[in-house]
Amino acid sequence: xxxxxxxxxxxxxxxxxxxxxxxxxxxxxxxxxxxxxxxxxxxxxxxxxxxxxxxxxxxxxxxxxxxxxxxxxxxxxxxxxxxxxxxxxxxxxxxxxxxxxxxxxxxxxxxxxxxxxxxxxxxxxxxxxxxxxxxxxxxxxxxxxxxxxxxxxxxxxxxxxxxxxxxxxxxxxxxxxxxxxxxxxxxxxxxxxxxxxxxxxxxxxxxxxxxxxxxxxxxxxxxxxxxxxxxxxxxxxxxxxxxxxxxxxxxxxxxxxxx
Amino acid sequence: xxxxxxxxxxxxxxxxxxxxxxxxxxxxxxxxxxxxxxxxxxxxxxxxxxxxxxxxxxxxxxxxxxxxxxxxxxxxxxxxxxxxxxxxxxxxxxxxxxxxxxxxxxxxxxxxxxxxxxxxxxxxxxxxxxxxxxxxxxxxxxxxxxxxxxxxxxxxxxxxxxxxxxxxxxxxxxxxxxxxxxxxxxxxxxxxxxxxxxxxxxxxxxxxxxxxxxxxxxxxxxxxxxxxxxxxxxxxxxxxxxxxxxxxxxxxxx
Numbered sequence: 029x030x031x032x033x034x035x036x037x038x039x040x041x042x043x044x045x046x047x048x049x050x051x052x053x054x055x056x057x058x059x060x061x062x063x064x065x066x067x068x069x070x071x072x073x074x075x076x077x078x079x080x081x082x083x084x085x086x087x088x089x090x091x092x093x094x095x096x097x098x099x100x101x102x103x104x105x106x107x108x109x110x111x112x113x114x115x116x117x118x119x120x121x122x123x124x125x126x127x128x129x130x131x132x133x134x135x136x137x138x139x140x141x142x143x144x145x146x147x148x149x150x151x152x153x154x155x156x157x158x159x160x161x162x163x164x165x166x167x168x169x170x171x172x173x174x175x176x177x178x179x180x181x182x183x184x185x186x187x188x189x190x191x192x193x194x195x196x197x198x199x200x201x202x203x204x205x206x207x208x209x210x211x212x213x214x215x216x217x218x219x220x221x222x223x224x225x226x227x228x229x230x231x232x233x234x235x236x237x238x239x240x241x242x243x244x245x246x247x248x249x250x251x252x253x254x255x256x257x258x259x260x261x262x263x264x265x266x267x268x269x270x271x272x273x274x275x276x277x278x279x280x281x282x283x284x285x286x287x
Numbered sequence: 288x289x290x291x292x293x294x295x296x297x298x299x300x301x302x303x304x305x306x307x308x309x310x311x312x313x314x315x316x317x318x319x320x321x322x323x324x325x326x327x328x329x330x331x332x333x334x335x336x337x338x339x340x341x342x343x344x345x346x347x348x349x350x351x352x353x354x355x356x357x358x359x360x361x362x363x364x365x366x367x368x369x370x371x372x373x374x375x376x377x378x379x380x381x382x383x384x385x386x387x388x389x390x391x392x393x394x395x396x397x398x399x400x401x402x403x404x405x406x407x408x409x410x411x412x413x414x415x416x417x418x419x420x421x422x423x424x425x426x427x428x429x430x431x432x433x434x435x436x437x438x439x440x441x442x443x444x445x446x447x448x449x450x451x452x453x454x455x456x457x458x459x460x461x462x463x464x465x466x467x468x469x470x471x472x473x474x475x476x477x478x479x480x481x482x483x484x485x486x487x488x489x490x491x492x493x494x495x496x497x498x499x500x501x502x503x504x505x506x507x508x509x510x511x512x513x514x515x516x517x518x519x520x521x522x523x524x525x526x527x528x529x530x531x532x533x534x535x536x537x538x539x540x541x
Contacts, residue, residue: 053494053497060385064385065369071364076361078359078361081354081356081361083357085353088346095343096341097322100322100335107330133325143314144314144351147491149355149358153358153359154499155519158515198471208457214513214515216456218515218519220460221521224489232399232488256483259486260483
């Protein structure tokens with residue numbers, strides 16, 4: 029069982045890949061600004077400084093993750109999955125509740141990585157600005173993180189038990205549709221967005237490592253077929269969590285009014 | 288506030304930076320707690336390479352701080368300015384071209400997508416969906432990447448069209464869910480897990496703020512649209528449509 033470790037990421041190579049990532053977007057913006065719109069960029073110095081800060085910030089962020097957190101996360105995921113840790117003899121088939129620490133690890137990791145997710149910070153900033161503070165940044169981020177935590181517990185449980193992924197997804201959809209019927213209109217679009225936002229730079233690599241490590245360790249599972257699906261769940265359950273959070277806030281409001 | 292901060296602007300600036308640093312540090316605290324807890328209490332092992340880990344965490348915090356600063360200064364304003372200028376220009380054609388290109392261009396080069404596509408090609412070769420050789424795998428991975436990038440381009444285009452027309456977001460999303468359910472019946476088993484995952488990996492850290500700013504900018508410029516009700520929802524399409532397209536790709540090849 030070996031989840032591959034990345035070679036230590038250097039500053040220049042990380043910077044290069046971040047710039048390559050930004051280049052198509054930069055080209056597109058410049059083309060539209062100067063060829064189609066034929067207008068100078070408003071406040072060019074501020075925007076260029078901002079762009080450089082974003083690229084530099086993302087570079088440091090990714091470097092730090094690759095240096096410190098990803099290798100540790102991968103090692104811990106492998107150790108927690110190993111037969112010695114679970115305490116079963118080789119050849120013996122473990123039951124789903126033998127993996128208790130894995131579920132806890134999945135939940136806490138999902139929560140913690142979602143809180144540090146830069147894309148989620150960006151959307152929460154915008155949402156709180158647009159809603160004039162009625163959707164607080166902290167509340168939205170906590171709700172999304174809780175959703176990711178639940179998703180990863182279900183995802184690990186699914187890999188351990190080997191149940192088909194599409195039942196989980198279809199059940200999740202049914203819940204979202206039901207919640208949409210009762211949710212206030214102002215939260216719906218934002219809630220739908222929060223799914224895609226939760227699965228980005230920090231969450232995806234850790235979640236993939238956990239899924240692959242676990243499907244290698246559990247007897248009868250293959251990483252190729254069972255390792256997938258964790259991201260899909262982590263993309264769906266934040267929607268449910270944010271809709272539930274909005275429902276809860278609405279309920280608090282009506283409760284306060286009726287008093 | 289002590290008066291020296293006015294006489295010494297550097298001191299004031301440093302304090303501002305200190306506050307932002309603390310805010311970024313707070314975002315990392317949960318990760319540190321989880322690692323420390325599992326390492327010491329559950330696995331009962333000392334932290335390997337403490338210095339390396341501390342330095343890495345410092346980089347993460349500084350990076351997060353710069354990123355958030357840059358969002359407010361650069362990424363949000365340029366997205367909104369473009370949305371506004373394109374609406375003012377009044378050309379639906381160029382607005383839709385921009386939307387499609389933004390979705391396509393940010394996705395085709397996305398490292399997470401490249402990784403998933405390569406892995407999916409391995410799965411397809413193992414499952415005898417395609418011949419097991421390097422060429423077939425590369426073709427398959429490229430086809431997958433193209434279908435995802437196309438679908439994200441179409442998703443942003445559709446989302447922008449929705450904002451212009453004022454269609455309710457839930458009708459389209461629930462329609463998309465139904466399409467996913469139907470496609471699940473027809474797609475080969477090997478592709479379903481990959482298809483479901485492909486929705487999540489398309490929305491990168493730079494795409495999300497730009498696309499959000501585009502939506503909110505459009506909804507605030509167009510009369511009769513609310514930024515909160517109509518401005519969001521683009522990312523939702525961008526994580527739903529790839530699932531449908533990847534399953535269609537798998538079903539076509541089958």
